[in-house]
Amino acid sequence: MKILAPIREIDELEMLHAAGAEELFCGFVPKDWMDRYQGAVWLNRRSTKGSSLETLGDMRALADAAHAKGLPIFVTFNAPYYTAEQTDLVMELAQRLSEECGVDAFIVSDVNLMLRLSEARLHAGTHVSSVAATLNLEAIRFLLNFGPSRVILPRSVTLAEIASIKKGVGNSCEIEVFMLNDGCAFEEGFCATTHHHSVGAFCTSLSGMQTDFEWHGRYFSVRRHAWLRRNLEDYREWVWYLNGNGCGATAKGLPYGPCGLCAVPDLLKSGVDSLKIVGREASPLKKLASVKMVADIVHRARHGVPKPVVIERAISLRKAPEHCHSGYMCYYKVDA
Amino acid sequence: MEVTLQVGCAGEANASLAEALDWETSGKLRPLLDALAPLLQDLEPSRTSYGAEFCEHLLPSPEALRAVREACARPFTLLTPYVGDSGLAMLRALFPVLRAGDEVIFSDWGVLNVLHREFPELVPVQGRLLNKSLRDPRVMGLxxxxxxxxxxxxxxxxxxxxxxxxxxxRRFGVKRAEIDGLPQGNDLATASMELTACLPYGFISTxxxxxxxxxxxxxxxxxQPAAPxxxxxxxxxxxxxxxxxxxENRDQKFWLKGNSYFYFHTPEIVKALLRAAREGALARLHLQTRLPMLANGLAA
Structure with missing residues (x-):
């Protein structure tokens, strides 16, 4: 089970490797794309500015340096879809990133792009992005038609489902799951909204909107209305946790927000191949702290430390037990 | 122009559009539907749909599906959602109830795989959840x-x-896809497939x-995900x-029903879809006169 870390630039490589990163992923958005689509249409799931590499030279240097340390590097092409014109642009980029820069795999959600990449037979492999919403074993069997070497399961796939899927796929592809930072209130692959800075994420924007309930049950009362309101407030609190506890990092730069550390023993037992740390756009300090945290727990699990002890350690590492005990900060519901 | 009407029980299986336009009881949604009714009044359903696109917990039982299928005198379409393995097992129990040539709208690649391999007599249609386009009504109109x-x-x-x-x-037997009317407008000329537009509710997120x-x-x-x-x-x-x-769109409204958010098509969107249907760019319209989150009961 590998630790997959986000990276934004070559300067972050040394520290991420030293902290325990075993695989890397990044975004790549060339200036041509930004000029053409002006920030409104994203090449990947992060804003075009500030979270991706921008030149083939920088990408080649990063890939070479990563490979020198034995780390593979993956590039995100995980927009929900590309039109025919965009697909041609992305295929041209993929060709160059694979053959000229030595990128090891592309993280892809658009089935059409998977299909085109499988036909192009590039050196780089394909990983199915969580944005493809692969929620069951048969979906993986379908997507194997396009030759992916790995499937990233969405955050909403439960521990029991992960175990069942991993058992079902056997060695036909690797399984990657989410481990730290950033949640999604909706099924990411079925959310047709934009995170454009002008409006922000739909899920967080909802919390600031005026709301009105309409009761369709048998009778309505003040008590029922309060019950609905309480549930809505609980939901908004849950969304706050998903959104990095409202900020993404503590005052000391430590990661805040969704977490799967307590599930590491179960994921290891299931045979999961990779644990994803989210946040290409995060500060180097947050990335470093995230990798250290995950490496600490994975190291203990690999060495057979009992699950309750691992969980206790995970909670102590987060340094906010009240958040851990809220039940809203966990990717996975773990039976202790 | 073909028109599909979504129903919620056996008693509605052959309903006319006039009847269906009376089904909505929500005081918030009813006026919106009433305002659209004059645009829709010439349409008459030629196909019936039934099922759930957005939640596996809303799938009908095999008995409920059988009752609707037997009552239905029109060609039939079953709506299916994205599913975990348990939801897929529920669908495997529903598909044998259908008849050869019935359509199944799939919203999940696993469902298509099962249909293609185990139920080749059914006709798969790509659902709108797999028709990827941004629909964010907050900003797309701008x-x-x-x-x-x-x-x-x-x-x-x-x-x-x-x-x-x-x-x-097409290699998997899919010749038709469902779409939403988009706040920014649809370019239907480039889509190389027979299209059905759902109206009057577009999905935002689920x-x-x-x-x-x-x-x-x-x-x-x-x-918790997929919680009972x-x-x-x-x-x-x-x-x-x-x-x-x-x-300036501070009066814009969105609606949550269960696990899914929807926007209501403006008259302009509906007029554009009707025009596209008349001109042949859309092969079919799929009318859902209630929010498509029905409990799918047995009741007549």
Missing amino acids: YAEAGPGPTLTVLQGSNLDNRAYTAML ARVCQAAGLGYRKGEKF CKQECQTFLLEHAYTNSPF
Whole structure:
């Protein structure tokens, strides 16, 4: 089970490797794309500015340096879809990133792009992005038609489902799951909204909107209305946790927000191949702290430390037990 | 022009559009539907749909499906949602109830795989959840107002623009896809497949975590993916007004039903879809006169 870390630039490589990163992923958005689509249409799931590499030279240097340390590097092409014109642009980029820069795999959600990449037979492999919403074993069997070497399961796939899927796929592809930072209130692959800075994420924007309930049950009362309101407030609190506890990092730069550390023993037992740390756009300090945290727990699990002890350690590492005990900060519901 | 009407029980299986336009009881949605009714009045259903596109907990039982299928005198379409393995098992129990030539709208690649391999007598139709395009009603209309350009071209298109993709779908027996009317407008000329537009509700987002199901749990236990529920979604509608918009659309409304958010098609969107249907760019319209989150009961 590998630790997959986000990276934004070559300067972050040394520290991420030293902290325990075993695989890397990044975004790549060339200036041509930004000029053409002006920030409104994203090449990947992060804003075009500030979270991706921008030149083939920088990408080649990063890939070479990563490979020198034995780390593979993956590039995100995980927009929900590309039109025919965009697909041609992305295929041209993929060709160059694979053959000229030595990128090891592309993280892809658009089935059409998977299909085109499988036909192009590039050196780089394909990983199915969580944005493809692969929620069951048969979906993986379908997507194997396009030759992916790995499937990233969405955050909403439960521990029991992960175990069942991993058992079902056997060695036909690797399984990657989410481990730290950033949640999604909706099924990411079925959310047709934009995170454009002008409006922000739909899920967080909802919390600031005026709301009105309409009761369709048998009778309505003040008590029922309060019950609905309480549930809505609980939901908004849950969304706050998903959104990095409202900020993404503590005052000391430590990661805040969704977490799967307590599930590491179960994921290891299931045979999961990779644990994803989210946040290409995060500060180097947050990335470093995230990798250290995950490496600490994975190291203990690999060495057979009992699950309750691992969980206790995970909670102590987060340094906010009240958040851990809220039940809203966990990717996975773990039976202790 | 073909027209499909979604029904919720056997008693509605052969309903006319006039009857269906009376089904909505929501005081919030009813006036919107009434305003659209004059645009829709000439349409007459030629096909019936039944099922759930957005939540596996709303799938009908085999008995309920059998009752609707037997009562239905029109060609028939079953709506199916995205599913975990347990939801897929439920669908495997529903598909044998259908008849050869019945359509199944799939929203999940696993469902298509099962249909293709185990139920080749059924006709798969790609659902709108797999028709990838941005539908964010908060902002997409502004791009249309900004005028033509590469950005609007992308936003009015979808994954169906790619011929390699639609050719792949055809290899799996898929010849038709469902779409939403987009706030920024649809470019239907580039889609290389027979299209059905759903109206008058477009989906914004949907989740395996259901806000309504949270009503049945203690605070710390709420909002778990795919958690069992008692269909609490059927007891209320939550209306959001976009009062925090940075633009002028602060009176815009969105609706949550269970695990999914919807927008209502404006008369302009509906007129554009009707025009496209008359001109042959759309092969079919799929009318859902209630929010497509029905409990799918047995009752007549």
